[in-house]
Amino acid sequence: MARKHILHMLTPLKQMSPFDVNMALDAGFDAVVPYVGVTLGEVTGLVQDAIFSRPPDAGVNTGIFIAGKDVSLALDMFDAAKKAMVPPFEISVFADPAGSFTTAAAMVAKVEKALEKKFSRGLKDARIVVFGATGVVGFCTAVIAAKEGAKVTLAGHDGAERVGKIAAEIASRFQVDVSPADGSTADKKAVLVQASDVVLSAAKAGIQVLSKAELKDAGNLLVAADVNAVPPAGIEGLAVNADSAALEGMNGVGIGALAIGNVKYKTEFGLFQKMIGSKKPVAFDFQDAFSLAREIAK
Structure with missing residues (x-):
């Protein structure tokens, strides 16, 4: 039997x-x-x-x-x-605490794919700002992106102190550097966005992180991605089903929560199946999640 x-x-x-x-x-x-x-x-x-x-x-x-x-x-x-x-x-x-490893893996994988397809570049040296960086998804997203050579900034909605502690923990645990920044006001958020190639919104569901006004002067922005599927969107104007869709009035593209969620679902499901099908015991963390998400993302 x-x-x-x-x-x-x-x-x-x-x-x-x-x-x-x-x-x-x-x-x-x-x-x-x-x-x-x-x-x-x-x-x-x-x-x-x-x-x-x-x-x-x-x-x-x-x-x-x-x-x-x-x-x-x-x-x-x-x-x-x-x-x-x-x-x-x-x-x-x-x-996979709170699904953060597979969600973060899916988000970074989708961004990487968009950069490759739309702009013929990868994550290395990409200037990425993470909003919602004090949460589990934001934390993992920052680590994955930094490990791939991106220049990651953690934006603190309540100032730079808490994200500074997170940056120190990331450096100590994973030996990668990320930078803390004050994102507590509209003007400060706009400055961070203007200096970035990629904007990632990983805040709590139902919280708008960035308005259209804070994005309007982001001439360098290539990709904006949001994991929030509960209205209002984390990034104003970014549809939940956007899948590398053009951002209104901008050169960049947007990735919504459902496009990310589809890859997240397949990644977690796939890792469970790999556990079942393996011929020897395996151990999976966020790095393994990212490896699989990269294969799944289109």
């Missing part, structure tokens, strides 16, 4: 996201078991319960999913899960 594919889903929050549960089951897992309120110190014990309850050759049929809404904590839990393995007892691990 074939072994069941079992996924243990860990979150430090009081609830597991129904989105991730549905996604994992639709991707082919036979059983999905949520564990809520999980602390970093509890990860090792849970992982070792999972690995020692099945024979070593069942490692490919067992997985751990790391959720939550804190990127740094999720990565610490991801590392703890990998360190908890006792070869030959090993299982697969996939981290």
